[in-house]
Amino acid sequence: MNGDPLVARLEAVDLREIWHHEAHHFTPWLLNNADALAEALGMELELEQAEHPVGDFSLDLIGTDLSTGDRVIIENQLADTDHNHLGQLLTYAAGTNAAAVVWIAWSFREEHRRALDWLNERTDSDTRFFGIAVRVWRIGDSAPALQFNVVAAPNDWGKRVRSTAAAQQRGEGKRPLYLAFWEQLTNAISQRGHGWCRPGRRNSVNWIDFSTGAPRGTQYGMSFTRDSLRSELYLHNREQIEPSMSFERFLERRAALETSYGSSLKFEALEGRKASRIADYRLGSIEDTDAWPEFIDWFIDAQRRLRSAVETVGRASAPSGD
Numbered sequence: 001m002n003g004d005p006l007v008a009r010l011e012a013v014d015l016r017e018i019w020h021h022e023a024h025h026f027t028p029w030l031l032n033n034a035d036a037l038a039e040a041l042g043m044e045l046e047l048e049q050a051e052h053p054v055g056d057f058s059l060d061l062i063g064t065d066l067s068t069g070d071r072v073i074i075e076n077q078l079a080d081t082d083h084n085h086l087g088q089l090l091t092y093a094a095g096t097n098a099a100a101v102v103w104i105a106w107s108f109r110e111e112h113r114r115a116l117d118w119l120n121e122r123t124d125s126d127t128r129f130f131g132i133a134v135r136v137w138r139i140g141d142s143a144p145a146l147q148f149n150v151v152a153a154p155n156d157w158g159k160r161v162r163s164t165a166a167a168q169q170r171g172e173g174k175r176p177l178y179l180a181f182w183e184q185l186t187n188a189i190s191q192r193g194h195g196w197c198r199p200g201r202r203n204s205v206n207w208i209d210f211s212t213g214a215p216r217g218t219q220y221g222m223s224f225t226r227d228s229l230r231s232e233l234y235l236h237n238r239e240q241i242e243p244s245m246s247f248e249r250f251l252e253r254r255a256a257l258e259t260s261y262g263s264s265l266k267f268e269a270l271e272g273r274k275a276s277r278i279a280d281y282r283l284g285s286i287e288d289t290d291a292w293p294e295f296i297d298w299f300i301d302a303q304r305r306l307r308s309a310v311e312t313v314g315r316a317s318a319p320s321g322d
Contacts, residue, residue: 010137010138011137011139012135012136012137013136013137015078015106015134016078017136018136018144019078022076023051027051027060027061030061030074030076031047031049031050034063035205037104039148040132040148040149040150041100041130041150043066043100044066044174044205044206045064045065046064046066046206047062047072047074048062048063048064054091054092054096055091057088057091057092059073059074059092059095059096060074061073061074061075061076062074062096062098064226065099065100066174066226068099070098070099070100071096071099072098072099072102073092073101073102074102074103074104075088075089075092075102075103075104077104077105077106078105078106079105080105080106080108080109081105081107081109081131082109085103086112086115089103098127099126099127099128100128101130102130102132103116103129103131104132104133104134104148105131105132105134108133108151113151113152116129116130116131116152117152121155125154128153128157129152129153130150130152131150132149132150132151133151134146134147134148134149135148135149174206174287175205177286177287178205178206178224181286181295182208183200183201184292185295185296185299186198186199186201186208187200188300189300192300194303194304196210196220206225206286207221207223207224208221208222209221209222209234218234218235218245219233220232220233220234220303220306220307221234222299224284224285225281227283227284228281228283228284229282229284229295229299230279230280230281231280231298231299231302231303232306233277233279233306233310234276234277235275235276235277235278245310247267247276247278253313254267256313257278257313258309260305260308260313261280261305261308261309263280265278266278266279266280278306280302284298
């Protein structure tokens with residue numbers, strides 16, 4: 001009938017259409033998009049490294065639940081689960097002393113799902129095993145949408161996640177602190193005449209980034225680590241960055257960059273991410289609300305000096321025209 005509403009069908013997308021190779025494509029993508037998995041797990045998840053060495057083997061991903069400080073490990077499989085990956089998962093858990101062990105796969109054989117349930121029943125409450133089924137969907141010609149489904153978890157995990165969410169709604173936990181702090185910070189950035197971002201921007205996680213003013217393939221950012229504040233220039237996939245702005249070129253001119261900046265900087269090659277960062281740190285915690293004015297002053301000053309130094313040294317190191 002002409003009056004019937006147009007309703008499109010939800011279509012499943014082959015994972016290999018989006019990520020052709022698990023290690024080369026899916027794992028790096030997840031490293032840079034941890035928030036998608038964090039929401040499914042109910043964690044404040046920060047992923048730190050891909051291909052983390054465990055003896056003679058390599059774990060897909062390792063990170064931290066920032067709300068608890070627990071070590072989190074992840075093993076990916078863009079296929080049905082198998083015995084080999086279950087064995088790898090246990091080996092990596094033992095080798096990293098992980099508190100949260102996450103197995104991501106296209107689908108879980110019933111035997112493997114029961115194995116995770118058995119591990120959750122038999123291990124102590126400080127060790128938790130998760131099975132996550134990954135799906136990608138599309139409606140018509142829309143962009144693909146990712147979905148993580150938790151198929152195995154500790155018996156009390158759903159209750160703990162709901163309790164954490166309720167605590168955040170009551171104003172407890174770190175999420176409201178991040179929202180309030182980033183709003184104050186971006187207002188201060190605008191008031192002091194820096195056009196790095198729109199005023200009043202709010203973010204509910206531990207980091208915020210700025211695209212304005214960053215050279216191609218890079219991004220300026222500010223974040224709270226476990227016990228520090230970090231101001232940084234993050235350099236993405238190295239193939240995207242012009243040679244004069246590469247990590248290696250800045251490392252060659254480290255003395256000039258630090259002289260222009262006014263103090264020493266950390267040069268961190270994030271090999272697992274095929275990325276790197278140039279950063280400055282100071283001690284501090286988002287929970288120290290009395291120190292927020294000092295944190296805001298430090299963040300703005302550190303960013304201002306870093307941007308100036310990068311522009312000065314980057315311009316000086318750029319090749320001259322013919």
